[in-house]
Amino acid sequence: MRALPSRPAGPTYRVEFDRALKDAAIAGLIALGLFLPLIGLRTTQDIRNELTLETRWPLLFTMVGLVIAGSLINSFVITPWRAYRQEKPRTPSTAAAQFRHEFLRYFIPLAIGFVAVYPMLSLWLAGMQGSVKWVDNFGIQILIYVMLGLGLNIVVGLAGLLDLGYVAFYAVGAYSFALLAEHFGLSFFTLLPLAGILATFWGVLLGFPVLRLRGDYLAIVTLAFGEIIRLVLINWVPVTNGYAGISGIPRPTFFGIPFNASDEGFAATFGIPFHPVHRAIFLYYIILALVLLTALVTVRLRRLPIGRAWEALREDEIACRSLGINTTNTKLTAFAIGAMFGGFAGSFFAARQGFISPESFTFHESATIVAIVVLGGMGSQIGVAIAAVAMIGGTEILRELDFLKALFGNEFDPTQYRMLLFGLGMVMIMVWKPRGLIGTRQPSVVLAERKAISGTLVKEGRG
Amino acid sequence: MTEPLLAVRGVETYYGSICALKGVDLEVHEGEIVTLIGANGAGKSTLMMTIFANPRARKGRIVFAGQDITQLPTHEIARIRIAQSPEGRRIFARMTVLENLQMGAIAAGMDENDAQLTRVLDLFPRLAERLSQRGGTLSGGEQQMLAIARALMSQPRLLLLDEPSLGLAPLVAQQIFAIVRELNQHHHLTVFLVEQNAFHALKLAHRGYVMVNGVITMSGSGRDLLERPEVRSAYLEGGRQH
Numbered sequence: 001m002r003a004l005p006s007r008p009a010g011p012t013y014r015v016e017f018d019r020a021l022k023d024a025a026i027a028g029l030i031a032l033g034l035f036l037p038l039i040g041l042r043t044t045q046d047i048r049n050e051l052t053l054e055t056r057w058p059l060l061f062t063m064v065g066l067v068i069a070g071s072l073i074n075s076f077v078i079t080p081w082r083a084y085r086q087e088k089p090r091t092p093s094t095a096a097a098q099f100r101h102e103f104l105r106y107f108i109p110l111a112i113g114f115v116a117v118y119p120m121l122s123l124w125l126a127g128m129q130g131s132v133k134w135v136d137n138f139g140i141q142i143l144i145y146v147m148l149g150l151g152l153n154i155v156v157g158l159a160g161l162l163d164l165g166y167v168a169f170y171a172v173g174a175y176s177f178a179l180l181a182e183h184f185g186l187s188f189f190t191l192l193p194l195a196g197i198l199a200t201f202w203g204v205l206l207g208f209p210v211l212r213l214r215g216d217y218l219a220i221v222t223l224a225f226g227e228i229i230r231l232v233l234i235n236w237v238p239v240t241n242g243y244a245g246i247s248g249i250p251r252p253t254f255f256g257i258p259f260n261a262s263d264e265g266f267a268a269t270f271g272i273p274f275h276p277v278h279r280a281i282f283l284y285y286i287i288l289a290l291v292l293l294t295a296l297v298t299v300r301l302r303r304l305p306i307g308r309a310w311e312a313l314r315e316d317e318i319a320c321r322s323l324g325i326n327t328t329n330t331k332l333t334a335f336a337i338g339a340m341f342g343g344f345a346g347s348f349f350a351a352r353q354g355f356i357s358p359e360s361f362t363f364h365e366s367a368t369i370v371a372i373v374v375l376g377g378m379g380s381q382i383g384v385a386i387a388a389v390a391m392i393g394g395t396e397i398l399r400e401l402d403f404l405k406a407l408f409g410n411e412f413d414p415t416q417y418r419m420l421l422f423g424l425g426m427v428m429i430m431v432w433k434p435r436g437l438i439g440t441r442q443p444s445v446v447l448a449e450r451k452a453i454s455g456t457l458v459k460e461g462r463g
Numbered sequence: 464m465t466e467p468l469l470a471v472r473g474v475e476t477y478y479g480s481i482c483a484l485k486g487v488d489l490e491v492h493e494g495e496i497v498t499l500i501g502a503n504g505a506g507k508s509t510l511m512m513t514i515f516a517n518p519r520a521r522k523g524r525i526v527f528a529g530q531d532i533t534q535l536p537t538h539e540i541a542r543i544r545i546a547q548s549p550e551g552r553r554i555f556a557r558m559t560v561l562e563n564l565q566m567g568a569i570a571a572g573m574d575e576n577d578a579q580l581t582r583v584l585d586l587f588p589r590l591a592e593r594l595s596q597r598g599g600t601l602s603g604g605e606q607q608m609l610a611i612a613r614a615l616m617s618q619p620r621l622l623l624l625d626e627p628s629l630g631l632a633p634l635v636a637q638q639i640f641a642i643v644r645e646l647n648q649h650h651h652l653t654v655f656l657v658e659q660n661a662f663h664a665l666k667l668a669h670r671g672y673v674m675v676n677g678v679i680t681m682s683g684s685g686r687d688l689l690e691r692p693e694v695r696s697a698y699l700e701g702g703r704q705h
Contacts, residue, residue, distance in 0.1 A: 305569050308562065308565065308566060308569065309566075309569065311555070311557075311558065312555050312558070312566050315555040315556060315557060315558065316553045316554075316555060318517075318549060318553060319549060319553035319554070319555065320566075321515075321517060321537045321538060321541075322515055322517075322537070322541060322547040322549050322553075323541060323566055323567055323569060323570060323613070323614075323617075324538045324539075324540075324541025324542045324569065324570025324617065325538055325541075325569060325570075326536075326538040327538070441557050441558075443558070443559045443561070443562055443595065444562065445559075445561055445562060445565065
């Protein structure tokens with residue numbers, strides 16, 4: 001037996017030039033072969049309906065060039081870096097942990113402070129006209145999804161009941177508000193709790209038949225429930241007006257003062273020039289208040305027996321029952337409270353849009369909300385908020401990337417790559433953070449010192 | 464003779480159409496440790512779960528402290544001071560030890576549990592050291608201790624223990640049995656113990672029952688059962704004489 005070679009002092013990994021070049025060449029050839037028919041050639045119909053073959057050599061060579069560059073980067077940068085990482089002894093750095101701890105402590109107040117001044121910030125940076133977009137498309141849109149995420153987080157994240165039909169409660173809230181406002185002329189702030197109560201009622205109604213289901217079966221039934229609600233909205237034309245939807249939904253008013261250009265309007269009353277941004281900012285603060293309310297209620301609930309029972313239910317239903325927890329009530333309250341917040345969000349959505357139709361309540365919405373909860377880390381409220389910002393803000397920001405047109409030509413529309421980027425982001429999070437962005441469960445009671453253990457160390461589910 | 468604390472009378476339990484318990488009679492008196500031994504699939508755990516109405520007995524009666532509990536829902540049974548440490552421990556892996564223990568007190572009301580928490584932690588000093596650690600990061604023996612401690616948080620009169628030695632090293636299992644004995648002797652807790660480990664269970668128990676295929680075939684004092692050749696051959700000597 002020959003002795004093992006002793007380890008050299010320096011980095012042991014060496015880049016082999018020949019091999020790297022060969023790899024790059026092979027990758028380039030494969031890419032060329034694949035892209036030649038896919039990208040290089042294109043059939044188009046001309047005016048006389050004749051098919052003509054169009055060639056796109058520059059695009060083809062750009063793509064092949066990208067592949068070769070990628071291969072070279074892999075050989076010269078990524079692989080050596082990974083080898084270096086593996087060699088380096090992994091010491092759990094206490095300094096880094098300390099930093100994370102401190103960061104998390106200040107993160108929440110900082111984040112809340114930021115969202116509180118966000119409209120002012122955008123006014124200052126983008127001006128009156130520019131900030132309508134930043135407050136409405138970004139701020140309000142993201143906050144609606146944060147709210148939905150936080151609501152679903154109670155059902156999926158805390159109680160562990162996978163609900164794929166959450167959009168149903170969003171729809172119930174929206175239509176309750178729209179119909180009651182249309183027929184009874186009640187205002188937004190009167191109807192908000194009412195819409196919440198109606199959504200709660202539907203939550204309980206869904207809860208009853210699915211009490212005995214878990215996991216995949218529950219997911220399928222809730223998915224069906226979401227679709228049923230949508231189909232009812234489409235087909236019950238006398239009440240819901242079907243596909244055409246309901247328009248002219250009254251907007252929220254500032255203590256009875258509407259946000260319009262009339263003499264009784266907000267701008268005229270306060271003696272400032274009328275601008276649509278006033279309403280956007282007002283709506284922004286309403287949804288922000290709703291989000292904070294949801295978060296606060298959830299934090300409080302987690303410390304109560306009912307919240308603890310939800311989390312216990314997620315971990316082990318049999319153990320829960322043998323400890324004297326009424327699992328029926330526990331599940332129903334989770335559904336009901338989750339649905340209530342969905343209903344709040346729905347009625348806000350209706351009030352903001354002024355128009356709703358079944359189109360807004362498709363399965364796509366449910367899937368987005370579930371994705372937000374899962375990406376954020378089941379049960380983590382900060383995680384849900386961050387995930388909502390990333391997913392909704394991310395897709396909105398794609399609309400802003402006009403400069404890419406200079407790079408890829410005028411027909412290039414970054415929003416078309418939304419789903420692709422979505423998927424890519426999901427896969428990356430699954431690889432690096434399989435338990436979501438914040439996978440560590442914060443204990444709801446703590447002793448003097450707080451000690452967080454990464455969720456990955458703890459086995460999933462049963463003990 | 465005084466009324467037993469727990470009386471199981473002619474209980475039949477079915478899984479669908481399959482009869483798992485075929486008329487079981489059994490008594491546990493106040494202050495006793497009673498053990499139920501038997502092979503895999505004999506119906507021991509089914510009896511344990513039937514006492515907790517999950518599944519519910521189709522025939523027969525279960526009486527606890529003079530109250531017929533056969534028709535009560537599971538969570539209400541847990542509230543009349545019967546506690547269960549279920550098979551396979553079933554602690555809440557992502558919750559801390561402290562949170563697990565508080566879950567045990569949820570039936571009795573989570574507010575009034577501080578005194579009981581101190582008492583339980585005195586019994587299990589190991590858990591006191593690990594209060595803020597997650598349940599899933601404990602060792603098997605510690606998890607079993609946690610499961611028992613959690614059950615004790617509701618200040619039970621009767622503790623149902625389902626296979627506390629499951630998957631534990633013999634030495635650790637002995638520690639668990641020693642704790643059970645201490646609970647019984649110094650804290651006057653009545654214990655109903657289901658075990659595979661017949662030797663230790665019978666040594667520990669005042670009385671024992673042997674279950675075969677859903678029927679109680681033998682009963683007697685622990686020592687008495689240990690001496691019986693049928694028990695020895697079937698459960699203690701690896702079935703050598705069959």
